[in-house]
Amino acid sequence: xxxxxxxxxxxxxxxxxxxxxxxxxxxxxxxxxxxxxxxxxxxxxxxxxxxxxxxxxxxxxxxxxxxxxxxxxxxxxxxxxxxxxxxxxxxxxxxxxxxxxxxxxxxxxxxxxxxxxxxxxxxxxxxxxxxxxxxxxxxxxxxxxxxxxxxxxxxxxxxxxxxxxxxxxxxxxxxxxxxxxxxxxxxxxxxxxxxxxxxxxxxxxxxxxxxxxxxxxxxxxxxxxxxxxxxxxxxxxxxxxxxxxxxxxxxxxxxxxxxxxxxxxxxxxxxxxxxxxxxxxxxxxxxxxxxxxxxxxxxxxxxxxxxxxxxxxxxxxxxxxxxxxxxxxxxxxxxxxxxxxxxxxxxxxxxxxxxxxxxxxxxxxxxxxxxxxxxxxxxxxxxxxxxxxxxxxxxxxxxxxxxxxxxxxxxxxxxxxxxxxxxxxxxxxxxxxxxxxxxxxxxxxxxxxx
Amino acid sequence: xxxxxxxxxxxxxxxxxxxxxxxxxxxxxxxxxxxxxxxxxxxxxxxxxxxxxxxxxxxxxxxxxxxxxxxxxxxxxxxxxxxxxxxxxxxxxxxxxxxxxxxxxxxxxxxxxxxxxxxxxxxxxxxxxxxxxxxxxxxxxxxxxxxxxxxxxxxxxxxxxxxxxxxxxxxxxxxxxxxxxxxxxxxxxxxxxxxxxxxxxxxxxxxxxxxxxxxxxxxxxxxxxxxxxxx
Numbered sequence: 163x164x165x166x167x168x169x170x171x172x173x174x175x176x177x178x179x180x181x182x183x184x185x186x187x188x189x190x191x192x193x194x195x196x197x198x199x200x201x202x203x204x205x206x207x208x209x210x211x212x213x214x215x216x217x218x219x220x221x222x223x224x225x226x227x228x229x230x231x232x233x234x235x236x237x238x239x240x241x242x243x244x245x246x247x248x249x250x251x252x253x254x255x256x257x258x259x260x261x262x263x264x265x266x267x268x269x270x271x272x273x274x275x276x277x278x279x280x281x282x283x284x285x286x287x288x289x290x291x292x293x294x295x296x297x298x299x300x301x302x303x304x305x306x307x308x309x310x311x312x313x314x315x316x317x318x319x320x321x322x323x324x325x326x327x328x329x330x331x332x333x334x335x336x337x338x339x340x341x342x343x344x345x346x347x348x349x350x351x352x353x354x355x356x357x358x359x360x361x362x363x364x365x366x367x368x369x370x371x372x373x374x375x376x377x378x379x380x381x382x383x384x385x386x387x388x389x390x391x392x393x394x395x396x397x398x399x400x401x402x403x404x405x406x407x408x409x410x411x412x413x414x415x416x417x418x419x420x421x422x423x424x425x426x427x428x429x430x431x432x433x434x435x436x437x438x439x440x441x442x443x444x445x446x447x448x449x450x451x452x453x454x455x456x457x458x459x460x461x462x463x464x465x466x467x468x469x470x471x472x473x474x475x476x477x478x479x480x481x482x483x484x485x486x487x488x489x490x491x492x493x494x495x496x497x498x499x500x501x502x503x504x505x506x507x508x509x510x511x512x513x514x515x516x517x518x519x520x521x522x523x524x525x526x527x528x529x530x531x532x533x534x535x536x537x538x539x540x541x542x543x544x545x546x547x548x549x550x551x552x553x554x555x556x557x558x559x560x561x562x563x564x565x566x567x568x569x570x571x572x573x574x575x576x577x578x579x580x581x582x583x584x585x586x587x588x589x590x591x592x593x594x595x596x597x598x599x600x601x602x603x604x605x606x607x608x609x610x611x612x
Numbered sequence: 613x614x615x616x617x618x619x620x621x622x623x624x625x626x627x628x629x630x631x632x633x634x635x636x637x638x639x640x641x642x643x644x645x646x647x648x649x650x651x652x653x654x655x656x657x658x659x660x661x662x663x664x665x666x667x668x669x670x671x672x673x674x675x676x677x678x679x680x681x682x683x684x685x686x687x688x689x690x691x692x693x694x695x696x697x698x699x700x701x702x703x704x705x706x707x708x709x710x711x712x713x714x715x716x717x718x719x720x721x722x723x724x725x726x727x728x729x730x731x732x733x734x735x736x737x738x739x740x741x742x743x744x745x746x747x748x749x750x751x752x753x754x755x756x757x758x759x760x761x762x763x764x765x766x767x768x769x770x771x772x773x774x775x776x777x778x779x780x781x782x783x784x785x786x787x788x789x790x791x792x793x794x795x796x797x798x799x800x801x802x803x804x805x806x807x808x809x810x811x812x813x814x815x816x817x818x819x820x821x822x823x824x825x826x827x828x829x830x831x832x833x834x835x836x837x838x839x840x841x842x843x
Contacts, residue, residue, distance in 0.1 A: 186632075187632060190628050190631060191624060194627045194628050195620065198620055198627070199617070202620065381616075471616055474615075474616060475617075479621075508771060511771050511775065514831065515772040515829075516775050516778075516779040516831070517831075519779055519782075528646060528710070529706075529707075532639050533714060534632075534638075534640075537635040537639060538631070
């Protein structure tokens with residue numbers, strides 16, 4: 163029996179160690195790859211930013227920004243006002259606000275803006291059908307060269323549009339006439355005035371997202387065109403079709419479809435858009451369950467692109483890595499729960515045998531734990547701090563170190579596995595999280611990196 | 613769609629492998645240093661035990677009164693050295709337990725160190741027994757002799773017994789506690805197991821407190837009662 167016990171114990175330890183090191187390797191490889199890609203392209207990014215700043219505004223295309231809203235009376239006015247402050251050639255910018263059957267005073271609010279800004283703001287009202295139907299409504303009633311969308315709880319910096327447009331390059335040439343043309347441009351997203359714990363940790367997460375999305379755009383691997391201020395060429399929708407329901411993640415499906423058609427999605431890292439993040443952990447959980455479930459279900463719908471080099475880095479890098487990270491988080495939580503269970507059992511035995519007694523503690527360097535996995539974890543966290551600092555600079559802010567980074571590091575990895583596990587369960591059962599139910603607690607429909 | 617940067621993928625892979633290897637080397641180096649430190653400590657304790665043993669042999673043969681009288685310089689020195697060895701063995705046991713957690717139970721270097729440690733425990737136990745019998749020191753609550761035999765592998769009762777022995781160590785600084793792996797087929801440990809009072813049918817875990825065999829104790833009070841009963 164003891165020999166069986168040894169074998170069992172050794173096997174469990176070996177399995178746990180192998181899993182731990184495989185996940186650490188994947189995580190470190192991901193960081194090395196994105197940092198390497200960024201460093202290799204840093205000069206190119208700066209040169210392109212300078213070139214875009216010097217672009218001739220007279221050649222800019224006409225743009226319509228669609229604002230789909232459902233019960234957004236509290237924030238839609240501010241969203242429209244931020245759009246009206248955009249620095250863009252006069253007469254070339256339209257704002258199309260679509261009330262998707264709101265039950266509050268949203269329609270009255272947007273009507274006032276239409277009356278005050280005729281020719282610029284257009285108010286539309288339709289029966290409730292979900293965000294993707296509101297976007298499609300706007301697309302079908304628009305003739306401008308570029309169509310953008312902005313969630314009604316998000317706000318743009320005045321120079322955001324001007325900084326994004328040059329990324330379209332030769333927008334006058336019809337889409338599909340040349341290979342690898344830019345079909346969409348995404349902005350740099352930040353959390354609007356973070357106040358609560360949930361918003362403060364999201365602020366750091368979004369900063370990391372700015373960096374990762376820029377690198378993803380460099381290798382053509384962006385997997386989402388987020389609701390807050392993604393821009394699309396008008397002819398994209400005649401080329402590949404309108405938005406779809408797509409498990410309530412129409413912006414993710416659109417990115418998958420664009421990539422699968424060998425078109426390109428750019429990222430304007432210095433075009434800043436602020437979005438209102440969920441203010442409680444519960445709301446954050448619901449939002450992330452929807453995003454991650456959507457990612458998994460869209461990935462299932464587009465499984466045929468996975469690991470096929472002809473579909474580029476999204477098929478070879480972003481999507482498989484996203485899956486690996488979700489899987490690693492789910493397994494990590496199982497291991498963590500196992501360890502936690504063992505710890506609780508040990509404490510209960512201790513309490514039962516010797517009661518509340520505390521051993522005197524003396525510092526001794528010998529007892530400092532230095533396993534390789536700990537050193538690698540410290541390195542991964544150090545690299546992430548570097549990424550956050552660089553992300554500040556990338557989005558036009560002064561590079562700085564914020565203590566909230568540690569709050570993010572120590573809390574987010576503990577929270578994320580819960581919504582990831584729920585999402586895997588949803589995806590396995592093909593359950594689409596209710597957009598309406600989420601909106602009952604969280605107005606935000608924007609998204610960032612998983 | 614942009615082309616796949618194969619060179620970058622490969623470069624990142626190589627860098628990741630190098631970082632992994634670097635972390636493994638640093639960790640291994642630190643653990644080798646710690647293992648070497650434990651080995652040095654074991655050697656130092658072994659020398660102390662040998663010195664005390666030699667002194668005891670000489671004094672037992674020639675100067676009985678000096679060995680047992682702690683007021684004489686030789687007796688005081690023997691008592692101090694014995695206490696110092698007990699403290700060093702306790703410290704060493706903590707370090708070996710820590711290293712086992714770091715390196716795993718199958719590490720061959722650690723296995724050798726643990727056997728060496730068991731040998732020193734046996735030598736110290738014999739020496740203490742010699743001094744106790746020769747000087748006719750009665751068993752007492754302040755100086756109990758505890759032998760603990762545990763089985764290989766996972767053992768639910770051993771966890772609780774471990775906590776109890778830690779608490780005994782704190783509450784009775786003069787206690788002599790020796791732990792042995794019952795399933796270790798090493799001749800030194802097996803010789804100890806073959807000696808009375810251990811019945812042949814006893815299965816681990818069990819304890820011998822001042823010469824009496826006990827099953828694992830349910831709590832600290834039970835073990836303290838066992839120590840006090842033999843006072």
